[in-house]
Amino acid sequence: MRNGTSAANRQIVALANSDTYGGAGGTYATASGGNALSSLITPHEIGHPLGRLQDEYDYYARGVPGGAYEGGEPASAHHTLLTERQMREQRAKWWRWLGEPSESGGTIGRYEGGLYSTKGVWRPSRHSLMKTLGYAFDQVEREVMVAAISGKVNLVQGHTPNTAPIGADRTVWLETQHPVGGELDVRWRLDGRPLRTADGARTLDLRRLGLGGGTHTLTATVSDPTPFVRDPAVRGSAALTRTVSWTVDTALRTEHTPVAAAFTGHTGTAAPVGADSVVYADTSHPTDRTYAVRWSLDGRPLVRPGNDRDLDLGALRLRPGTHTLTARVPGSGAVLRWTVDATPAAGAHELSEPLRTVHKPGRPVEYVYDGPFTMRLTARDDGAGTVVSQFRVDGDGWYTYYGWPTDADAPFRFTPEGTVVDDLVYGKLGTPRAVPWDDATPDYGTHTVEHRTIDAAGNVSGAARFLVTLLPPAAGR
Numbered sequence: 001m002r003n004g005t006s007a008a009n010r011q012i013v014a015l016a017n018s019d020t021y022g023g024a025g026g027t028y029a030t031a032s033g034g035n036a037l038s039s040l041i042t043p044h045e046i047g048h049p050l051g052r053l054q055d056e057y058d059y060y061a062r063g064v065p066g067g068a069y070e071g072g073e074p075a076s077a078h079h080t081l082l083t084e085r086q087m088r089e090q091r092a093k094w095w096r097w098l099g100e101p102s103e104s105g106g107t108i109g110r111y112e113g114g115l116y117s118t119k120g121v122w123r124p125s126r127h128s129l130m131k132t133l134g135y136a137f138d139q140v141e142r143e144v145m146v147a148a149i150s151g152k153v154n155l156v157q158g159h160t161p162n163t164a165p166i167g168a169d170r171t172v173w174l175e176t177q178h179p180v181g182g183e184l185d186v187r188w189r190l191d192g193r194p195l196r197t198a199d200g201a202r203t204l205d206l207r208r209l210g211l212g213g214g215t216h217t218l219t220a221t222v223s224d225p226t227p228f229v230r231d232p233a234v235r236g237s238a239a240l241t242r243t244v245s246w247t248v249d250t251a252l253r254t255e256h257t258p259v260a261a262a263f264t265g266h267t268g269t270a271a272p273v274g275a276d277s278v279v280y281a282d283t284s285h286p287t288d289r290t291y292a293v294r295w296s297l298d299g300r301p302l303v304r305p306g307n308d309r310d311l312d313l314g315a316l317r318l319r320p321g322t323h324t325l326t327a328r329v330p331g332s333g334a335v336l337r338w339t340v341d342a343t344p345a346a347g348a349h350e351l352s353e354p355l356r357t358v359h360k361p362g363r364p365v366e367y368v369y370d371g372p373f374t375m376r377l378t379a380r381d382d383g384a385g386t387v388v389s390q391f392r393v394d395g396d397g398w399y400t401y402y403g404w405p406t407d408a409d410a411p412f413r414f415t416p417e418g419t420v421v422d423d424l425v426y427g428k429l430g431t432p433r434a435v436p437w438d439d440a441t442p443d444y445g446t447h448t449v450e451h452r453t454i455d456a457a458g459n460v461s462g463a464a465r466f467l468v469t470l471l472p473p474a475a476g477r
Helices: 038-051 084-090 139-150
Strands: 013-016 023-025 029-032 111-114 117-123 156-159 171-176 185-190 203-205 215-223 241-249 263-266 278-283 294-297 300-302 310-312 322-328 335-341 346-351 356-358 366-369 373-380 388-393 412-414 419-421 424-426 445-454 464-470
Touching (some): 038 139, 278 322
Antiparallel strands (some): 023 029, 171 203, 294 300
């Protein structure tokens, strides 16, 4: 943040120089730094102090099932005693998300277990990051985290001073945060009436408004329209909505001091940006004019009415390849250039030797096994930086590939019942298991496995898929 850090906007994370699995969330988040699962432990632990999220485990001591929950309605945003009908009728807990496809797989509903209890309390998703490492936060947890993160920053990063009245013979400006995933909305009002011609603009020329004599109230409201938030109370809070006000006095005269055109802040240019990124460029702010930003892609001008400080590359639907994005301030030497990486990393899979391989027209390749098998995912990118591989089985949630829990260099192992490692279960083909007391019924038959990549620029590849048929013991002999 350009305004610096403070106790109010910091979240401390301590990483231990250790390969031992583990982490904790209290006032600070802690995690081991060298374990195969460390990169997944860390966001889980950050969820505790930052979002006040609770564990969705159904045990407290590893390997020992928790008992029945005996308390009242939990304060936790993602645990409840209510039925789905009660949530809807009372407009309580995650009622706004019920029935939605969960980001962590399945459908958001009501799943028993959590808060270290196996019975008597329910969570929104079958599995999510607060229950099973590898999956994403579901929408309920994500909304909490968005509110928590946004609450630590101010959407307005700077503006024309407003501690005293200003004249009507000048421009007014404000600078906002610049989320990489979407533009912020800015709405201007004069004496309570919307100024439609200024929608989205970060600067306003008061001289064009034809103000009548006297004093007027000018406001600019900045809001984050993120679809990750559905609760109006959160959307209307200071985390996602900020308003700046000025008193405009037409009797005042502004002293116009020359200010050279320059970029004062911008998306970094040292590394490529992704095809779905929002890129920004802020300028200096004279009182007698507005410095416009002109964008071009591969030499072709891009029209940006309203907000010319942010450019949403995702809206351009770029063709794969490498592009050059340029931002200029007309009439000056202020120029910025970015390389746009619009090509996702390529992923590949390597499986252990199957019993046989089946090729049928119009279907993915099918690999037949009569027992456990392994899958190694690899990725190749034409740019620098880490590529994350993910996979999912039968359309379940995307699961981050990390090798194997005990060895990041070992392939992921699938078995009919799953493999128990330190009292947690990994690699059950079909319906996943998290703990040994989960249903271990083997899911024999044919399953669809998909995998994809997310490169350092944020590009997400399309999914490659193959079929795996797991034969029951009698059929395999």
